[in-house]
Amino acid sequence: CQQWGFERLVPCIDEMTAKCTYRTTIIADSRYTHMISNGDIAIPRHRLAKGHPFSYASRFLHPHSDAEERDSITYENTTTPMAPYLFFLCVGTYDSFQRRFEYPSGTSFLLELLCPPGSDQIRAEQALDILEDAILWVYLFTGPHCYEQVEIRHEIYRLHNKAVKLRKCGADDEDLLRITRRMALLDQELVGGYIYTGSVYREIGIQNSNFGGMENVGNTTISTNRLMPFAGMTDSGFEYLMRVKLHEYYHNLNGSEVTGETPFEIWLNEAVTVHIEQQYHAFHFGEEYSRLQMILSLLDPADGTFARDTGAAAMPIEPDGFNDPNDLITSVTYVKAPEFVRMVELILGKEPFVWALSLYHRKFAHANASRDDWISLMGSIAGMDLGPMAEGWLKRSGFPTVTVYPSYHPNDRSCTVRLLQSGGDPPWCFPFRLALMKADGTKIVSKCHLVQHAEEEIIFEDVDSPDYYSLNRGHSFYGLLDYHPDEALLYLQARTDPDIAGRFLAFHSLSSQEILHLMQDPGAAPSPDFIALYIDLLSDPELMEGAGAQILTIFEDAGDPAYAHHYLAAYHARRSLELAIATSHAPTLLALYRAYHQTDHTWDSIGGLAVFIRNRQVKNLCLRLLARLDTPEVHEIIKNQFRNSPVSTDRMHAFSLLIASTDPERLELFREMMDCARKDPVVWEQFLAATAGSDADDLVSLLREIEESGYLRIEQANDQRAFYGRFARNRKISIETEEGRSFLEDALLRLMDVNEYTTTGLLTTFSHIDRMDETTHIPLMDILANLLKRASSPTIQQSLKRIILGNPTALATYQSLKGPVPDLAL
Template identity: 25%
Template sequence: MRTEQPKMIYLKDYQAPDYLIDETHLTFELFEDHTLVHAQLIMRRNPERQGEQAGALPPLMLDGQQLELLSLSLDDRALAPGDYRLDDSHLTLQPQQARFTLDSTVRIHPESNTALEGLYKSGTMFCTQCEAEGFRKITYYLDRPDVMSVFTTTVSAERQRYPVLLSNGNPRATGSEEGGRHWATWEDPFKKPAYLFALVAGDLWCVEDVFTTMSRRDVTLRIYVEPENIDKVQHAMDSLKKSMRWDEEVYGREYDLDIFMIVAVNDFNMGAMENKGLNIFNSSAVLAKAETATDAAHQRVEAIVAHEYFHNWSGNRVTCRDWFQLSLKEGFTVFRDAEFSADMNSRTVKRVEDVAYLRTHQFAEDAGPMAHPVRPDAFIEISNFYTLTVYEKGSEVVRMIHTLLGAEGFRKGSDLYFQRHDGQAVTCDDFAKAMEDANGVDLTQFKRWYSQGGTPRLAVEERFDPQARRYSLTFRQSCPATPGQPHKEPFVIPVELGLLDAAGRELPLRLEGEDSAQGGNRVIRVTEAEQTFTFLDIAEKPLPSLLRGFSAPVKLSFPYSRDQLMFLMQHDSDGFNRWDAGQQLAVQVLQELIAAHRRGEALVLDPRLVEALGTLLADDSLDQAMVAEMLSLPSEAYLAEISEVADVDAIHAAREFARRSLAEALYQPLLARYRANRAESQRVAYAAEAGQIARRSLQNIALSYLMLSGKTEILEACLDQYQHCDNMTERLTALAVLVNSSFEDEKAKALGAFAEHFKDNPLVMDQWFSVQAGNPLPGGLERVQALMGHPAFTLKNPNKVRALIGAFANQNLVNFHRADGAGYRFLADQVIVLNALNPQIASRQLTPLTRWRKYDEARQGLMRGELERILASGALSSDVYEVVSKSLA
């Protein structure tokens, strides 16, 4: 932990390293109470720096934390303590020549490493997490992404405890040692930075398969898990093979090693890690079968397996020069995995899910104290910048390039990018330059998306001249101030649009200055603070369908009436905009109810919302997954995000009133849909495929509405679904709606039975925790506090923390934000404890408190007070210090 104020690191201060590491040879001796790490580094002066620093060689400063140095030699000459300098973070020494070999031995303690960075124990298994700066907790090294080396790794351990010994690359040799130990050597022929290093040792079983690449090479595929989970990995294996084929077909990227491995571990700070050839996954991102994982979990496994595999090129073969460029690999790869998921499932539903998440959470991040550009200018702790802005907004930036260039142009650009920079550590500018050069375009102004933070706002006005048959749209863009950036220059905003006539048909579009119409759907580029586009030959006033497919991550405002929104819901050819029109209609209705509740008036639901959703339920031709999405009202978190001052009590009351009113008005069509879909679910065996997922999603949202009626027939249907289903999707939904109901006896029985049945399955118990943490009924905090004493809960496991504490603070707004501030005190208490155990997880739990400015004056004071208490609590990690200090600034 740090007691002094941590140092800010700036992008403008980047300098290439003084030295490079050509070869890295590592030997690990794993024991129960310590580990010895022997490192031999073949190093040389960086030729890029020789011209800058002529004369004597500069000192070599290696990164290292929590290491006990046992020996050190330079070119076979043992160094005495007077030959080098050690502090808490670095080992500094003076090379005597431009090329040299450095040997070291250190002792580390993975068995007591609760931060889960570097080498640590997850249960009985050794594993690593080195991104972003975990490798410096393994050995002294140039732990930065622009130092790329060829790694050879030997792992030695007790054979009986650790029969499986893994590292990056291809297996090269194995052997036995005295005392019941054995060893294995792995060689990775491709240069990589230290953050992509991986090691695993444990008693593991594996599922093995083979993938034949487009050049007819056979690649061995292995997924390693603890023995009790061997029956839960086939879906991940199928997803991996789909990913490999898709990357070949869409991007022309072929896998390059002889073997590709995934290992599932229970204790992991993130979702997964793309270490070259040896991906280490949070078990929640690998393990899935019908009885224990929901449809959403199956889709998450498919997406994360794809994401980490796609990193083999967009992140590993071509990596980022420095951590400010993190979105170079993450934004690009999130876009790639989103496109893969869209191709594997429903493209429209995938887009709806991604945009709903972006608007609710990333837009809130853009409006908060931790707001930063996709490429940040500065940071204190890099772990705090694995953010929605870098990942999700970064993906939207890549998507906009794809929209502007078209699929063919984007492929040309990505081909050039991989060809030009294979084996290099590069920047976001290098990515943009490849896109420019491959397509003959200028992206200079577009790159403001990388350098300017905040969510742009796009206000649109219309003007129609029936005599001249001219229809004009005027766009005005602006972007609020964000920390360190009070003024923003205009962005390039691609707006995909269409114009609908009175019958809902798309009009042909001809812009002023064009000779002929170019179809009914097109992309225009808004590049100025104010810009007007005029369409010719428009005989009647049209209704614009704007920002189709959410073509840019902006807040769009256009004065749609509720009747116009209903029209778009029924007629728009763009599936995303049909959903979005429904969301806008629901927001208008809900905001009206929120205002009425605050004035103490009786609540009355606009019948147009009932009519619109009733029409959806009656149309059997619609995609059931889309109907389910459109039946889902905007979340309380989203309603809070778009509020000037978030009144959580009024938001909760208004939304619950709307749900109950809809349940009552649409009871019969909801019941008909539920019964039909439930009957079909009982007729067929579970499969995690798009058609079944769509059917279950509509079935389950119908049940959640119907349960609000409190009718005995619905309770019986809910209990029947809970007790007589073959999959976790139906069982968990039935449990959740029961938990959120007033049927106390049935609720208690179901919770007890669920916990007893799944007590030996940690991931399922995480879902059990989350269902209760999200229950909005009174007493939520007390329920969560009681659950912290449950035998299945521990603060040392990140999944447990997210499932209980994170779910409560981020999803159960009405209980977390209760007026006495007890929810805030609870979260602050947990952050203080977690700060000492796992700083990364501690800082990520802080997010709800950082948004204190969003609430009323009384709650602001309570939330700010808890942040101040955390700041004064003692020695804070740099992770927590950065978030708290910026939140209070």
């Protein structure tokens, strides 16, 4: 159930503060392998006599033939009262895979994975490996003492992994006993983090779900396509898999044992959990890679959190109202809110923060906590009132833009950094990390400054003159910088800044300048200096090993509001820039591609796989750049990877390049891929997303062919997200071309009657109409007005009204030509 969902099943007081006990009896067809609910088994599963009487209501709602064999089982959840939204009931047929998880102390509980019938046992065991790793990591590397005895914690982690591998190899019991005794001794020297209190922790695959996972107090549901590391899973899918397993498990503590008071505070359950999830990801993939991945998700001009947080559909983290609790399941809750938590951590410091978090979990164990409870507790540890900061970040949308004016004074060897923030009244409160840097990347001095006013100065005394300034290090605050140093300084910083956020922001500034230049003058040549920088960074093995090729992301972003949301023009500018890189450095790109191509692997560990994932990023970036040449020779390289690579990521990347090329076999390969993918739900989802996000000139005709194939299942949330959702975000086609708009409107009209959550998500595509080319205003408003006329769902109606009214310029133009849009009042 989602918040306020249980009341749709039974008459009850369905509030998050209504902690209830449950006695649940399930009666179902005997052929189902599993009948599950919350709590412990009170009456074991047993066969009912034929003709067993049901209640009158049950007979009315669910008539059964007396000839059917039925089983019954009763669960009781009475020890710890539970909020209704955590109620869970499952009847289905699954393959079950089990193992015991044992803490270093020797206490244990059962892990169970419920998978589709016929699932691969090896893949299921790998899924349990990942879950086991996440549970151990939570115990060792979270909690109030997690920064103490760090070497012992890592040694226990190493020994546990060694024991797991030896057990799989059928090692001698004495060898395993020696390891477990050693772990137990080491465990006595530290205080661990959260320990699961149940007897069984179960993950259950759910094929058709709006969400990746849902915690249900020991019965976690996870989207089946992300339940196990299937052979058809791409690298991004694997990263999501390991994140969601940790995320839902940690919800047992943060979200179930301690629950927000109302759905308005769903961020309180999610933000801290995502914060821990990100630390787990960084543990395996490295802090640079993990943090940069998050920064990219903020900055993406098409679908990033900053773009969503400024559009007509923007909502604050804690809104004053909503149509449905599902309205709160957005990037604001899962990205912006965790960034707020991260800012609080920066203010407190890492060790005080984990102490405060532990105190929060102890104080409100098996109870509800409000936003004020969390903020007050954090403030008491920080020694300051965090209430005004929280009010600003939680109750309004948007973010600060900070203009920076640094100056050095050689007479007294002081440096002043003046900050002016805009975007909020009262001003935003946030930590601002900065450093004065030498040309070789050596840090002169650094500081984390708490910004609380619209204008502030940061003064460094008795310091050498810096060669450049590294600002918003680690992306310390949720917002943007308005800082324009000389171009030479940006090139210097992009080459030498040891802070990955500062280094990328310098590169991003330079790439945005190139995009702007090419948008203003499409026939111009890209800068040779930028191309040289790009190749130098790509050729740096240490950088690629740490950050991955994602640091070389060139957004379709000119960095100028006047050119924002001109998607097709920005795409052509990026394409010209990448073509110039490929044309001038094709031999280098080919050599790098071949060097990184030798990275195919078999499963060993999460950390080992992380290395291969970063390597594949580099390889596939080189291939994408070479694909801009669109020559027969390059086509053959791409087809070779498509046909022969054993890794799904490589095959899917090659496929997306092929269908956007002029290769004469592209349509044949497209149909071949469709026929292959339809047999595997995981591959099918990847195929839909790769096609819908393609740059192919005939994209809409390809999408209509998929629709007409009979393989697309519009009722399936995975298909909706991968196909229609990915196409909607492909704005250069979906909303800037006539055939794209027609396809999108048709899709939305059908989806409105199938899934309102998916539909409202797709509607955010229209958030920035006012900032688009004026020629699009009438056709886009026409789509929204037509959808509003046809919509029956109050949630969809309200979302449409917010977006229409949030684009007043386009609305005025539309109404001046076509008359008023009826029923626009919110």
